Every structure is written in C-alpha cells, then in structure tokens.
Amino acid sequence: MPIPAILRPVSVTRTSEFYRLRMADTQAEIVKGLRTTVQTYGGTFPGPTIRAVRGREVVVRQTNDLTVHTAVHLHGGHVPSRYDGLPMDLVEPGETREYRYPNNQVAASLWYHDHAHGLEAENVYRGLHGAYLLSDPHESSLPLPNGEFDIPLLIRDARIEADGTLQYVRPYDCPHMLVNGKERPYFRVAARKYRLRVYNVSPNRHVSLRFADGAHFAQIASDGGLLATPVTLNELTLTGAERAEIVVDFSRYAVGSSVVLMNTAALDTERPEVLRFDITRRAEDPSRVPDVLATLPPIPKGTVEREFHMSTFPDTRINGRKYDPDRPDVETTLGTSEIWTIRNTLTRKPAGVFHAPHSFHTHLVQFRVLDRDGHPVGPAEAGLKDTVIIHPGETVRIAMTWDDYPGEYVYHCHHMVHSSHGQMGRIDVLPVESQEPDGTSKGITK
Numbered sequence: 001m002p003i004p005a006i007l008r009p010v011s012v013t014r015t016s017e018f019y020r021l022r023m024a025d026t027q028a029e030i031v032k033g034l035r036t037t038v039q040t041y042g043g044t045f046p047g048p049t050i051r052a053v054r055g056r057e058v059v060v061r062q063t064n065d066l067t068v069h070t071a072v073h074l075h076g077g078h079v080p081s082r083y084d085g086l087p088m089d090l091v092e093p094g095e096t097r098e099y100r101y102p103n104n105q106v107a108a109s110l111w112y113h114d115h116a117h118g119l120e121a122e123n124v125y126r127g128l129h130g131a132y133l134l135s136d137p138h139e140s141s142l143p144l145p146n147g148e149f150d151i152p153l154l155i156r157d158a159r160i161e162a163d164g165t166l167q168y169v170r171p172y173d174c175p176h177m178l179v180n181g182k183e184r185p186y187f188r189v190a191a192r193k194y195r196l197r198v199y200n201v202s203p204n205r206h207v208s209l210r211f212a213d214g215a216h217f218a219q220i221a222s223d224g225g226l227l228a229t230p231v232t233l234n235e236l237t238l239t240g241a242e243r244a245e246i247v248v249d250f251s252r253y254a255v256g257s258s259v260v261l262m263n264t265a266a267l268d269t270e271r272p273e274v275l276r277f278d279i280t281r282r283a284e285d286p287s288r289v290p291d292v293l294a295t296l297p298p299i300p301k302g303t304v305e306r307e308f309h310m311s312t313f314p315d316t317r318i319n320g321r322k323y324d325p326d327r328p329d330v331e332t333t334l335g336t337s338e339i340w341t342i343r344n345t346l347t348r349k350p351a352g353v354f355h356a357p358h359s360f361h362t363h364l365v366q367f368r369v370l371d372r373d374g375h376p377v378g379p380a381e382a383g384l385k386d387t388v389i390i391h392p393g394e395t396v397r398i399a400m401t402w403d404d405y406p407g408e409y410v411y412h413c414h415h416m417v418h419s420s421h422g423q424m425g426r427i428d429v430l431p432v433e434s435q436e437p438d439g440t441s442k443g444i445t446k
C-alpha cells in the first residue's frame with residue numbers, strides 16, 4: 001500500500017506556505033501489471049498530502065493541464081467563498097488559479113477534491129482527490145501515534161478493465177476497492193498502535209469496515225476534528241466523503257500474522273476484502289489514547305429552522321429542485337445559528353440499489369448532528385461533522401452557525417453522482433448589514 005507523499009512548499013513566509021500543483025493526466029499502476037490513465041493533482045494517484053498547521057495560511061496555485069474544467073474544493077475547510085471552489089468558479093483548461101486557506105479551525109483530516117459543476121463525480125473518480133491534514137498545538141501535544149504510525153487511508157471503489165482502462169460506470173459495477181490508489185493492497189505494520197485516518201472518497205458508495213477477527217479499535221476523530229472522548233467500535237460505517245480517525249493496536253497479533261479489513265457493505269457479487277495488514281516486526285510504543293481528547297464547542301442553539309427533502313427517484317433532487325447556480329435556495333445572515341431537518345424520502349431500501357442512502361454535506365461550516373429519527377446520535381457522531389449519512393426513510397437534524405465568511409456556498413449530497421445530477425442547493429450567507437430593519441434575519445427557505 002502506498003502512502004501519498006507529503007507535498008513540499010515552494011516557498012514559506014512568516015505567515016504562509018505556498019504550494020504549486022498541476023492537474024494532468026498520467027498513468028498509474030492501480031491493479032498489478034496494468035497501466036491506467038488517471039487524472040491527478042501533482043502527478044500522483046491520489047494526490048499528494050498537504051500538511052497544514054492551524055493559524056498558518058496555505059496558498060495553493062493550481063494549474064489545469066487537463067482537457068476538462070475543474071474547481072478545487074477543500075472539503076471540511078472553513079474558507080472564504082472565493083477560495084471555496086464553487087461549482088461554477090472554474091479553472092478552465094490551461095488556466096491557473098490560486099486558492100488561499102486560512103486554517104483557522106481545529107485539527108482535522110480534510111481533503112481537497114474536484115467540484116466542477118456536473119463533472120465532480122467523474123473528475124474525483126478519475127483521480128482528483130488528496131488528503132489535507134490540519135494539525136494544531138493541542139492535538140500535537142496528545143500522546144497519539146505519530147510520524148510513520150499516523151497514516152491516511154483513502155478508500156474508494158473503481159472499475160478497471162482487463163486492459164487497464166478506468167471505466168466511469170454505475171457504483172454497483174465497481175468491484176475494485178482501492179486504498180491509496182492500489183487495489184486491495186497489503187500494508188506492513190509493526191506490532192503496536194497506529195493512527196489511521198480513514199477516508200471514504202468513493203464517488204457513490206458507503207462502506208462498513210470491520211476487521212476479519214472482529215477486533216475492536218478506538219475512534220478518536222470525526223470529519224471536523226477530535227471527539228471529546230474515544231469511542232470503542234468494531235465496525236465503522238462511512239458514507240461518501242466522511243472521515244474517521246481510528247487507533248488500532250496491532251500488538252495483539254503475533255509477528256508473522258495478518259489481519260484483513262473487510263467491507264461488510266460490499267455487494268454479494270463483490271469481494272469484501274479492502275486491505276490486509278501484515279504484522280512484520282516489533283516496535284517500541286510510547287503512544288496511548290488519552291481518556292479525554294478535546295473539549296467540543298457548545299452545540300449551536302438554532303433560531304432558524306429549515307427542512308430539506310432528499311429524493312432519489314425519478315431523479316436526485318433537494319426539495320424537488322435541481323441545482324441552479326443562479327438561484328439561491330437559502331439565504332441566511334452571518335452569525336445565524338440554524339437547525340436543518342433532512343429527510344431521505346425513500347421509505348425503504350430497494351434491493352440492490354447502492355445509492356439509496358444520501359450523504360449530506362455543507363460547505364463552510366462544521367455542524368453537529370442532533371438526532372436521527374428523534375433519537376440522540378451515538379458518541380461517534382456527536383463531534384464536529386461536515387457530512388452525515390441519511391438512510392432511506394430517515395430524518396436527521398443538524399445544527400450549525402454560519403460564521404466568519406459572507407458569500408455564496410453550497411450544500412449537497414456527497415454521493416457525487418447525485419450532486420452531479422443536481423442534488424445540491426445554493427446558500428448565500430449575507431453580511432450583517434442586510435438584516436431586516438426589525439432585527440430579524442432573512443431565514444427563509446425559498
């Protein structure tokens with residue numbers, strides 16, 4: 001299993017790191033012995049990992065040397081609208097565009113990926129995705145596994161033909177599971193604890209990950225950062241674009257043995273194996289998982305409520321409408337706290353339909369998940385989130401505050417085949433001056 005290289009800055013100033021990336025086609029060996037043409041950031045599949053530190057700006061100059069439009073979005077990033085990579089804010093072939101990320105949020109496993117209107121699913125599928133690991137002094141001070149024992153796992157599906165061609169097809173025709181760009185790889189580990197940053201970067205599928213022996217592990221972080229306390233699990237479900245950081249202790253295995261990570265949500269026609277860990281050596285392990293990881297901010301007290309109905313048939317829509325970049329669907333005012341009720345209008349999961357759950361994602365903010373069908377969510381979903389799974393028939397409520405940056409943003413299903421077909425809405429965060437004279441905000445879902 002490859003580990004994506006850490007991108008080196010081209011220059012560093014007192015406040016900022018400057019990076020350059022070129023989007024271009026290249027060839028990768030995804031399946032052993034086959035050459036596959038992919039779209040890349042910086043020539044690697046997936047793209048290189050950007051490491052950022054809270055309080056230091058990251059500036060990325062992106063040059064599009066592909067033949068398709070692109071837009072680069074920092075998923076989970078608290079970023080001004082002009083650097084958000086909105087669907088119509090395109091980098092045309094041959095163009096260069098600078099994105100500036102302030103990194104004024106807590107440590108989190110973010111990722112950068114394509115967001116060009118109508119093309120994001122295919123562009124991400126073809127390779128335009130990479131990890132962006134933000135650290136902060138508090139997180140760095142914890143005794144968690146670090147350095148070579150802190151590893152991102154970018155998991156996704158694909159269809160590779162016998163001649164190596166990467167076919168862009170329906171999700172239930174994608175039998176190849178890739179981790180960091182290789183099909184069902186193995187990873188040589190020491191018999192000690194590892195911090196694994198698990199990403200589901202599949203365009204259109206959720207995964208449920210479990211070790212073949214049912215071993216437990218500790219979840220320490222969700223999309224937007226550390227959980228308050230670690231959560232012990234033996235299965236981890238991640239919908240499209242969700243992340244979880246887990247600490248796995250391989251010291252329970254003998255040197256020379258192996259353990260396989262399986263996807264229990266694989267179709268009957270697919271192999272469930274995702275990744276094999278080979279325990280090859282002993283190692284010192286001064287790391288541990290503290291009982292208390294972080295102090296979470298208070299849950300926003302929403303003063304505005306909105307409802308969103310996510311439909312699948314006859315086409316993927318939100319509140320019956322398809323995304324129109326010229327139509328604001330929601331207007332709010334900077335600083336407003338809101339409660340959003342999101343319902344998956346499918347009443348049950350149709351047999352064999354992979355894309356029945358939706359993956360609800362908001363730009364700009366991390367939200368909190370209040371409840372699922374009226375029941376409080378478990379501790380793994382109680383931290384900072386930017387993406388949440390909505391199963392058929394379910395209603396999920398989330399709360400957020402639209403703070404710091406006025407401007408245009410989007411919210412959408414992160415099953416990217418759905419968003420590419422219009423399951424996305426536009427939210428305009430208005431500056432405070434535009435409040436109504438009586439002081440009420442324009443909290444109206446049109």
Ligand SMILES: [Cu+2]
Nearest residue numbers: 358413415418
């Ligand atoms: Cu969807």
